[in-house]
Amino acid sequence: xxxxxxxxxxxxxxxxxxxxxxxxxxxxxxxxxxxxxxxxxxxxxxxxxxxxxxxxxxxxxxxxxxxxxxxxxxxxxxxxxxxxxxxxxxxxxxxxxxxxxxxxxxxxxxxxxxxxxxxxxxxxxxxxxxxxxxxxxxxxxxxxxxxxxxxxxxxxxxxxxxxxxxxxxxxxxxxxxxxxxxxxxxxxxxxxxxxxxxxxxxxxxxxxxxxxxxxxxxxxxxxxxxxxxxxxxxxxxxxxxxxxxxxxxxxxxxxxxxxxxxxxxxxxxxxxxxxxxxxxxxxxxxxxxxxxxxxxxxxxxxxxxxxxxxxxxxxxxxxxxxxxxxxxxxxxxxxxxxxxxxxxxxxxxxxxxxxxxxxx
Ligand code: PMV
Numbered sequence: 001x002x003x004x005x006x007x008x009x010x011x012x013x014x015x016x017x018x019x020x021x022x023x024x025x026x027x028x029x030x031x032x033x034x035x036x037x038x039x040x041x042x043x044x045x046x047x048x049x050x051x052x053x054x055x056x057x058x059x060x061x062x063x064x065x066x067x068x069x070x071x072x073x074x075x076x077x078x079x080x081x082x083x084x085x086x087x088x089x090x091x092x093x094x095x096x097x098x099x100x101x102x103x104x105x106x107x108x109x110x111x112x113x114x115x116x117x118x119x120x121x122x123x124x125x126x127x128x129x130x131x132x133x134x135x136x137x138x139x140x141x142x143x144x145x146x147x148x149x150x151x152x153x154x155x156x157x158x159x160x161x162x163x164x165x166x167x168x169x170x171x172x173x174x175x176x177x178x179x180x181x182x183x184x185x186x187x188x189x190x191x192x193x194x195x196x197x198x199x200x201x202x203x204x205x206x207x208x209x210x211x212x213x214x215x216x217x218x219x220x221x222x223x224x225x226x227x228x229x230x231x232x233x234x235x236x237x238x239x240x241x242x243x244x245x246x247x248x249x250x251x252x253x254x255x256x257x258x259x260x261x262x263x264x265x266x267x268x269x270x271x272x273x274x275x276x277x278x279x280x281x282x283x284x285x286x287x288x289x290x291x292x293x294x295x296x297x298x299x300x301x302x303x304x305x306x307x308x309x310x311x312x313x314x315x316x317x318x319x320x321x322x323x324x325x326x327x328x329x330x331x332x333x334x335x336x337x338x339x340x341x342x343x344x345x346x347x348x349x350x351x352x353x354x355x356x357x358x359x360x
Contacts, residue, residue: 003191006100006159010145017063020139024132024357026054026123027170027177028209028312028320030266031246032273034239035230039096040166041190043230044243045180047250048170049207052354054117056128060136061110071098074109079119089164093130096163100156101137103144111136117349123211124223124314130164131157131171135357157357158192166227169193173356176200176254184248201257206325206352210335213347214290215317221277221284223315229280239276243269259308259324266322270313277315288317290342295319297338307331325352 027048035043071094076083090111094104111133117123138157142148148156154172162169162179170177170193178185179193186197230236246265253261277284291313298311298321309323309331321339323331332350340346 001155001189001191006156006191008101008103008141008145010147012103012144013146015062015064015140015143017061018140018143019059019061020136021057021059021360022132022135022139022357023055023057023360024128024135024171025051025174025354026125026128027051027167028314028322029167029170030269030312031243031250032269032314033166033180034227034273034276034315035233035236036166036227040162042166042180043236044240045178045182045185045188045247046167046170046243047176047178047196047247048167049204049209049353050171050174050177050356051209051351053351054115054123054128054211054349056113056115056125056132057360058111058113058129058132058136060133060140061112062107062140064106065108068105071095071104074111077110077112079114080112090133093133093164097134097137097160100160101141103141104137107140118216123213123318123349124316126165126223127168127171130168131161131357134158134161134164134168135172135359139359155192155194158194162192171357175205175353175355178247182244182247184244184251196254198251199255201255203257203259203324203326204254204353208321208323208325208328208331209351209353210321210323210332211349211351212294212319212321212335212339212343213345213349214294214319214343215288216344216347219286219316221286226277226280226284226315229282230276233276233280235276235279239272242272263302263308263310266312267310270311273315274313286316287313291317291319293342294339297342301334301338305330309334 029048031047033046135157158169158172176196177193182188312320
């Protein structure tokens with residue numbers, strides 16, 4: 001699909017007021033998105049597991065104004081309290097989507113949102129939050145134009161979510177979502193995320209992700225600054241090529257369920273992401289000493305037991321521990337006995353691969 005096809009041009013049903021609620025999950029990338037072009041176009045393709053338990057619930061109430069007006073005129077509640085500090089992010093989201101959803105000017109919105117995970121957990125809520133809001137906007141669009149089908153609905157929801165926060169476009173559906181043009185993957189697009197279209201071994205369908213909360217503070221460097229530092233980065237081109245090649249290698253791995261090969265790619269992707277941060281100008285480090293302790297303990301445990309447990313990282317110090325469901329009891333035991341001590345206040349979250357967002 002082209003960008004123009006996402007511009008709303010249909011006639012509109014007369015909708016005066018309404019309310020819609022979506023629950024949308026977070027996701028964890030296996031091949032990482034790091035570096036972007038204008039309008040949130042990724043510098044390389046990425047693939048992620050959609051999660052199941054870390055999610056945002058957003059209700060959008062809308063009422064038609066007497067005349068089309070300012071898109072910044074909305075109320076925002078986070079976990080029941082008014083949150084003016086979250087407004088600038090939503091303002092820029094509305095400004096970016098206005099061209100594709102001109103009807104947003106006709107409505108006064110009240111947005112009420114809450115997360116299933118603690119706000120100060122160091123878990124980014126932008127993927128679940130922006131996808132939930134994009135889905136609410138699409139539900140309004142569907143009321144205005146009931147002719148749109150599910151495929152277009154999901155694509156445009158992902159397209160809009162991307163404009164809010166790049167990785168959010170991978171949270172609409174599940175279990176494995178690819179985003180970014182990859183010549184070896186049919187129908188992949190820079191504009192939206194879509195379901196991985198090839199065979200996936202059953203081992204990956206209920207893969208576990210235990211998130212170890214190593215540092216719950218705010219990150220010193222935001223993702224948007226990090227993405228921008230890939231412009232002019234000495235290793236950028238090689239990194240982008242590597243992401244293409246890792247995606248190609250994963251095709252056979254997803255089919256066969258070869259976990260040794262899976263682990264090699266996933267851990268290398270996580271460390272490469274952080275290597276890009278450490279070698280940018282200015283350079284920075286988001287891992288903490290306990291992140292490294294955990295990684296080393298995972299490696300020793302894997303060596304000793306032969307169990308297929310591995311880690312990935314996002315742009316922070318927390319560690320995502322990934323493993324098959326059939327090994328859950330032994331690996332959770334290991335996590336509790338050996339890893340939790342390295343978490344802030346011994347906190348961790350148990351998640352697993354999920355199916356995507358749900359309308360309430
Ligand atoms: O969606 P953003 O702009 O917050 O970027 C997220 C980037 C990573 O989480 C580090 C990687 C990814 O692909 O999710």
